[in-house]
Amino acid sequence: MIPPAFDYVRPGTVEEAVRALADGGEEAKALAGGQSLLPLLRLRMAFPDLVVDVGRIPGLRGTRMEGDTLVIGAPTTHHDVLRDPLVRRHAGLLAAATATVADPAVRHRSTLGGSLAHADPAGDLPAVILASEAELVAVGPRGRRAIPAREFFVDYLKSALEPGELLVEVRMPSAEGWGFHYEKFRRTAQAYAIVGVAALVRRDDGHIAEARVGPTNMGGTPLRASATEAALSGVGDAPSVTRAAEAAAAGTRPARDASASPEYRAHLARVLTGRAVLAAAGMG
Structure with missing residues (x-):
């Protein structure tokens, strides 16, 4: 058209x-x-x-470290995010999920900031940003402000960016040493996820000390699987992970469309969460 x-x-x-x-x-x-x-x-x-068109504004693209925080310029392409050594070291989950976005041709043009500002709950990266507890920095007529990821996605295809504001960077606490995995179920290689799961796991003495789980395409906005996260605390074996994953769809409102029913998406969320956490924890 x-x-x-x-x-x-x-x-x-x-x-x-x-x-x-x-x-x-x-x-x-x-x-x-x-x-x-x-x-x-x-x-x-x-x-x-x-x-x-903000794609050619100099100085916005690229990555840098500020203490223990990874800073990524919003116009940085998915291709560059995927191959950046700082991203691989400090935000491995972001690199893993970015590798599943569309195809190489799209990844060479699409940008991290653009995909986040689009605020599509079926997109792969909003769930990663939520699970990573990142901040998104915007500049507008009233100056510069940092928006926690949990406050950034406010409705379907609607972010917290106000009229006149431009997303300029994403700030992610270093997750070096955390286990991570992104599990995605889709109809074809280049399609959106019917359901995806982003998982970050920090282990201590063989047990899960902290888990962060972000399901993709399970509601009108990106979200966290808080019930599963709580149930994973202290878990040290695969059967317990699987039981905790049964709560992955709690509080979600998955859509019904040509790809799947809400019931099927809920089933996928439980199965994929178990796989993602097991892989992130090194138990898979």
């Missing part, structure tokens, strides 16, 4: 981008890699009056 008409600007600085987005108000959209926004335009699910 042909997208609706819109104005287009390509600012050279963050300040220029913020001004353009603020002037455009709620009818302005930021464009980085375009792999989330362009399909919405073609399907006429989005009708922006203004598209602000």
Whole structure:
């Protein structure tokens, strides 16, 4: 389909981008890699009056460490995230999930910040960001602010970004030494997950000291499997992990669509959570 008409600007600085987005108000959209926004335009699910291309603003891409925090520029592509040595060392779960996103052609164009700002609960990376207890940093007309991941995803395809705000970086506490795994069930290699599970596990003396579990595509927003996380505390054997995973669908509201029923998604969440935690804990 042909997208609706819109104005287009390509600012050279963050300040220029913020001004353009603020002037455009709620009818302005930021464009980085375009792999989330362009399909919405073609399907006429989005009708922006203004598209602000932020993909070439210098200095935003890349990674760095600030103490024990990994900082990733929002316009960093999935391809670069996947291959970055700092990401592999401090955020292995992010690298593992990024490797499952679409295909190499898409990963060369799509960006971390774009996928998070899109706020799609079927996307792979929002669940990872939640499980990693990251912060997302936005710059807007009123300055710079950090948004905890648990507050960033507010509704279906809606983030906490306000009109005029631009997501500029993602800050992730180092998970070096944690076990991790991303388990994903999908119809074809390039498809969205019917259900996915992001798992981070810290072990102590052979037992799970802390577990963080983020299921994908189990509701209108990305979420955490808090009941399973609590049940995993102190667990030291595979059968106990499997029993804890039975609570993975508690509090979720999976959709019914052409791919799966809510009951089937709940079943997948339980099975995939068990697999992901066992692999992350080194018990699989």
